Amino acid sequence: xxxxxxxxxxxxxxxxxxxxxxxxxxxxxxxxxxxxxxxxxxxxxxxxxxxxxxxxxxxxxxxxxxxxxxxxxxxxxxxxxxxxxxxxxxxxxxxxxxxxxxxxxxxxxxxxxxxxxxxxxxxxxxxxxxxxxxxxxxxxxxxxxxxxxxxxxxxxxxxxxxxxxxxxxxxxxxxxxxxxxxxxxxxxxxxxxxxxx
Numbered sequence: 001x002x003x004x005x006x007x008x009x010x011x012x013x014x015x016x017x018x019x020x021x022x023x024x025x026x027x028x029x030x031x032x033x034x035x036x037x038x039x040x041x042x043x044x045x046x047x048x049x050x051x052x053x054x055x056x057x058x059x060x061x062x063x064x065x066x067x068x069x070x071x072x073x074x075x076x077x078x079x080x081x082x083x084x085x086x087x088x089x090x091x092x093x094x095x096x097x098x099x100x101x102x103x104x105x106x107x108x109x110x111x112x113x114x115x116x117x118x119x120x121x122x123x124x125x126x127x128x129x130x131x132x133x134x135x136x137x138x139x140x141x142x143x144x145x146x147x148x149x150x151x152x153x154x155x156x157x158x159x160x161x162x163x164x165x166x167x168x169x170x171x172x173x174x175x176x177x178x179x180x181x182x183x184x185x186x187x188x189x190x191x192x193x194x195x196x197x
Contacts, residue, residue: 035154036106037187040071040079042159044183048087050094051175055125063087063094067162067181077104081115083143085179094177095122096141096166111157114146121168137170149185157185 046067049060065087073079083098098119105112121141126134145164149157159182166177 035190036073036076038073038189039187040073040157041068041186041188042070042162042183043068044159044181046085046087046179046181048085048094048177048179050087050089050092050177052092054173054175055092055171057091061089061092063089063092067179067183071102073104076106078102079104081117083117083119085181087179091126093124093126095124096120096143096168096179097122098141098143100143109151111149111151112146113149115144117141117143117164119143121166121170123168123170125171135171137172139168139170141166141168143167143179145179147181155187157187159183159185 044067046065048063048065050063052061053059065085067083067085069081069083071079071081079102081098081100081102083096085096087094096119098117100115100117102113102115119141120138122136122138124134124136143164143166145162147162148160150160151157162181164179164181166175166179168175168177
């Protein structure tokens with residue numbers, strides 16, 4: 001019965017992601033003749049509120065860690081993003097490996113973006129037993145979110161915030177996690193019109 005509910009939940013999440021992407025395509029403006037980096041590389045601090053209540057813990061786990069991602073910009077608005085993060089706690093460590101499309105709305109001073117990412121979660125539960133010190137589970141993760149970047153120079157951007165909701169399935173249960181990151185973006189190469197950064 002529980003597996004049926006989880007299957008329905010995954011289907012609803014996938015349907016939502018598809019409609020979200022279609023809505024973005026329908027509303028996307030025409031690209032303007034502005035310089036766009038070929039690749040954006042981000043790295044920085046990340047906080048995650050991990051839903052450990054479904055694993056039998058009394059409360060959510062507040063985890064500190066890191067988040068890095070790389071976006072290949074196809075044009076002024078669309079890109080493909082690969083995202084990796086690691087978050088650590090006293091009893092559980094959580095890693096996410098994600099990829100998916102990203103939509104950006106740009107001005108001369110800032111950029112706002114939204115993405116839908118799919119991939120794998122790798123959770124490590126640190127419980128000592130007579131035979132083991134750690135239990136590991138790998139499962140599906142679907143993430144949706146976005147962020148806001150402020151241009152510092154043509155080469156560097158400050159990522160003010162990146163916030164993501166992660167729907168994760170590990171250890172046979174579904175977790176609803178929130179991740180917030182901040183850090184530095186480095187721009188490499190150029191696509192479209194204009195000078196190279």
